Amino acid sequence: MTLNFEEYKTKLYSAVLADTLDSLGYHKQTLTPGIKSIKPDVIICGLARVGLYMPIYHDDENTNVYEHEIALIDSLRENEIAVLCCHGNEKIAPWGELLSTRATYLKSAGCLTDGCVRDTKMINEIGFPVFAKGTNPVDTKFRGKMMMADVPGEIANVYVESGDLVFGDNDGVVVVPSKVIDEVIKKALEKVSSENTVRDELKKGDIFICCPVVEKVQHYTGGNMETNILEKLGLPDDQEAIFGRREQAKDEAIRCAVSGLLDAKEKMEKAFGNYATMNAIVWLVDELTDKLSDGPSLKIKRD
16 A cells, blocks of 8 residues: 555544554554644654664763764655654753754654754744654753664654654644554545544534434445345344334334434434434444445435
8 A cells, every 4th residue: 555645644633543543452552642743733644763862961972972863864765754762851852953954855754752852943934844742952962862763662652663654733643553554544534534424414413323324324335225225134123122113113213314314313203202212223323334244235225
């Protein structure tokens, strides 16, 4: 899969990536709150290049404080992000205007650090994306040194490796492990599309719990609804107490779903009573997911 970073910056956001990672079992991919862009409304998106810093307390001819830092920055490629792991050390500012100028020339996608940065006015004038824990005017000299580059690290309580996808916006920063980038991006884009559908339904007045039904019906039937799906769907025996008459329950639930559920709540209450409305809708969501996940051969005709 070819990564389209400009598309991701336009269509994706940190929350949908965090949700998608959660759904895949990755629950610790969001940086601790407090790592922010030095300029509001900036999005950072690219592949990590990791550098690890440690505190130092002196400088001499053998320290060579900038050697690994300069080597990493000079090797940045297009759409790569310098991820500088300072382990929360706010006493150093490993990033500034000169490194931003060099990185901009190399078409780097930005810098992310849990340390501090300096020269923010000039960096913002350049337009280079930088996310950091804060600002501090001091140099790293006498205070810290990058010891290794392109090795595994941890930034703001998140494990990160070079090649992982980094995405940050006003809400926070998410790290997507390289081995699941394709899957996460695919599912995240699908989720954005689904949420757009739900948003449109809510704007039209649908009750919130009904919107997932519309989304699932449209998804699993391809939006081309021609033939009644009742025989395909079926109804568990233990649901009869909730719905009352079996066939009426199926007819009404499906009809409400495929007609957009604009007045689903009223229709369900009229057919089955107030006590059954939410149970019926929740059951329908589950049934559509379980029964139609492989894509139905039968279609539903929209009213």
